[in-house]
Amino acid sequence: MDEFVNDQPNPEEEPENLEMDEVTEKPEEGLEPEERDGEAHWYVIHCYSGYENKVRHNLEQRIDSMGMKDRIFDVVIPTQEEIEVKDGKRRTVERHVFPGYVLVNMVMSEESWYVVRNTPGVTGFVGMGNEPTPLRSDEVSQILRRMEAEAPHVKVSFKVGERVRIVDGPFNDFRGTVAEIDVERTKVRVMVNFFGRETPVELDFLQVEKS
Secondary structure (H helix, E strand, C coil): CHHHHCCCCCHHHCCCCCCCCCCCCCCCCCCCCCCCCCCEEEEEEEECCCCHHHHHHHHHHHHHHCCCCCCEEEEECCEEEEEEEECCEEEEEEEECCCCEEEEEEECCHHHHHHHHCCCCEEEECEECCEECCCCHHHHHHHHHHHCCCCCEEEECCCCCCEEEECCCCCCCCEEEEEEEECCCCEEEEEEEECCEEEEEEEEHHHEEEC
């Protein structure tokens, strides 16, 4: 999926309105894809970062209104649950794994290409040159496994070597330096100056905050 980082849309060009207005743009000459093997594949489309949900909604409406359910089957935004610890509070957020990109499962043809490409907010397909390139099956499996992971990814606001303040427990209000972060156990080891010597203290993520 490393190729996804190329040709990122410019946020300054984001449209003010992505409603389902009638789109009359015609495919440029030479861009219409030929009928492939008649099989459904997963393709990646560019969109404006932050508008992924809007683009999915618009595309799903177009699929329904233009009778393309037999050609365009699924629209997916790769997301992953993430536990964010900030200011001593833990909250679960849904993070876009590939901001600015949406996956579409479709049979590629001139008609289906036109429906997807002319959806408001879509800036193009990912591919070689002007030809949309389908994802390999192993790439799709990797993305879906990541989305279906049972344990949410944990994100913290501090790093190894940074100063933090302990906000809970017997060392409340002590300050120290982060020596180790254990994401799987949501534990952090902090070196605290205790009675004139550096002492390692293991704490839960919720017990510390950036100093």
